[in-house]
Amino acid sequence: MGWGLIRLYAIAVYGFMFLPVLVVVLLSFNANQFGSFPMTGFSLRWFEALWNNDAVMRAFRTSLILGLMTAVISTTLGILASLALVRYRVPGRNLITTALIAPILVPEVVLAVALLLFLNWLGIGKSFVLLLAGHVVFTLPFVILVVQARLVSIRRDVEEAALSLGASPVQTFFAVTLPLLMPAVAAGALFAFTISFDDITGTLFWKPGGVETVPTQIFSMLRNSISPEINALGTVMIVMTVGLPLLGAGIARSLATKRGK
Amino acid sequence: MSIERREARQPWILLSPALGAVALLLFVPLMFIVVYSFWLRSATGADTVGFHLDNWQKALSDPFYRYILLNTLKIAAITTLLCALLGYPAAYFIARSKGNKMILLLLLMLPFWISYIIRTMSWINILGASGAVNTALMSLGVISSPIQMLYNEAAVILGLIHFLLPFMVLNVYVSLEGIDTNLEDAATSLGATRWQSFLQVTLPLSLPGLAAGGLLCFVLGAGTYITPLVLGGPRDAMFANLVFEAIITQLNWPLGSALSLLLLAVLGALVAIYNRYLGMAQLAKGLG
Numbered sequence: 140m141g142w143g144l145i146r147l148y149a150i151a152v153y154g155f156m157f158l159p160v161l162v163v164v165l166l167s168f169n170a171n172q173f174g175s176f177p178m179t180g181f182s183l184r185w186f187e188a189l190w191n192n193d194a195v196m197r198a199f200r201t202s203l204i205l206g207l208m209t210a211v212i213s214t215t216l217g218i219l220a221s222l223a224l225v226r227y228r229v230p231g232r233n234l235i236t237t238a239l240i241a242p243i244l245v246p247e248v249v250l251a252v253a254l255l256l257f258l259n260w261l262g263i264g265k266s267f268v269l270l271l272a273g274h275v276v277f278t279l280p281f282v283i284l285v286v287q288a289r290l291v292s293i294r295r296d297v298e299e300a301a302l303s304l305g306a307s308p309v310q311t312f313f314a315v316t317l318p319l320l321m322p323a324v325a326a327g328a329l330f331a332f333t334i335s336f337d338d339i340t341g342t343l344f345w346k347p348g349g350v351e352t353v354p355t356q357i358f359s360m361l362r363n364s365i366s367p368e369i370n371a372l373g374t375v376m377i378v379m380t381v382g383l384p385l386l387g388a389g390i391a392r393s394l395a396t397k398r399g400k
Numbered sequence: 401m402s403i404e405r406r407e408a409r410q411p412w413i414l415l416s417p418a419l420g421a422v423a424l425l426l427f428v429p430l431m432f433i434v435v436y437s438f439w440l441r442s443a444t445g446a447d448t449v450g451f452h453l454d455n456w457q458k459a460l461s462d463p464f465y466r467y468i469l470l471n472t473l474k475i476a477a478i479t480t481l482l483c484a485l486l487g488y489p490a491a492y493f494i495a496r497s498k499g500n501k502m503i504l505l506l507l508l509m510l511p512f513w514i515s516y517i518i519r520t521m522s523w524i525n526i527l528g529a530s531g532a533v534n535t536a537l538m539s540l541g542v543i544s545s546p547i548q549m550l551y552n553e554a555a556v557i558l559g560l561i562h563f564l565l566p567f568m569v570l571n572v573y574v575s576l577e578g579i580d581t582n583l584e585d586a587a588t589s590l591g592a593t594r595w596q597s598f599l600q601v602t603l604p605l606s607l608p609g610l611a612a613g614g615l616l617c618f619v620l621g622a623g624t625y626i627t628p629l630v631l632g633g634p635r636d637a638m639f640a641n642l643v644f645e646a647i648i649t650q651l652n653w654p655l656g657s658a659l660s661l662l663l664l665a666v667l668g669a670l671v672a673i674y675n676r677y678l679g680m681a682q683l684a685k686g687l688g
Contacts, residue, residue: 149493152486156511159522162532166525176535220418227411239418242426246623246667248640250426252660256436256653257429276425279418337515339626354517361521361630373518381513
């Protein structure tokens, strides 16, 4: 098999991955009254309809709040745990790491059922608290993987220098370790936010009746009737979950080059 | 308190919030549903506490459940195989490309960031009655009325491949990157054709990545219920749909517990076999 053939094959695979998504974006600007093919012209009417759709806007607010809270809690827990695992000699380190990664090894449906039934038994039914608890536990492993990988590459001498100059461990953490760790913290938080913002598998089990996040809102729009606004909503989601991280990476890079000068 | 004792306690103070969260929100709940699966749902509302084997008997012997379980494994296996066939050459292309590898890899990672539900529903725009394919075929005059391409098993598999392919490519790419290209050059200089050196050197060395990608595709594919709900017909339920039905629709939580534990056991056995022969390290490489 020649290299040309492999390249052609790879291009076809890329096409397969991207064409359906591009079609969503394309159709969201369609003037056609059903929002489907054929394209009849360029229009922002579906975005306008989205803006005026109370259910969708409520779902957005819920998803944003949930995603932000998940990111804050997960990142905090993740940093603390990563510090312990990388900076201290902890007995049973491998076992602990496996335990902390376990939420992504268990199928999400099973995690969803177990958490729902257990917290319900404790008296916490389907609620925002349950949603938050669920989102924190399955985003935590990603934060830990990202932060740990970065922490390993920060040299210990810098921290020891601060300590030997009389800084307390807490001062050292905030003045030395945390600033060096910032890219990983930001990446971990972004990861947690995006995963939470996108989640549907667990969310459908945990959300109280009447509360929707953006993905469950899309899901119910799909099931009831395929409304044309759905492609516009998809486009907004793509911009949020792809555009924001790219923007963040871009800002980080420009900051890094400025500092380098 | 001595400094050593304080030193020894510090990591546990740092670890306790995360470990506590995972214990309270994952491990204890899992143990709880083990107990719950032996309770009984009663007509009056409150579940009957006790030790009853009824749920397990139903989960393990009901022919419909068994059929769905086998069908789920079949769908996951087909999806994994197709992901390998599509993903391997693409990963090989990225790994051996002279161009900008990072851009190529980033492009393929983008779908990870695009919501699963949107990627799934995007196929309705392609395959639906007024989707791209039908519209194109009708305007070309090939067909006079739309062909039904959605809401069947093939559409479910297509949606799953679209969801899982990046996992496969990423894992294969990571292991291909780890191979010393001098080995291939050595093989060709000793007279092997490029195809022979690929088959006898590169492919065997990249098998761990292929296996890791395959495991992820299989486990994630077999645990989904959204794809069959969006792209499948009423007859295309997968095992996780049974769990969803039992818990959300029928409110039969004890039965739902037994069914989810059965799914966990089947997929857990696969992960255990993988871990026994290949170890978790490869999987961690692909995730990080």
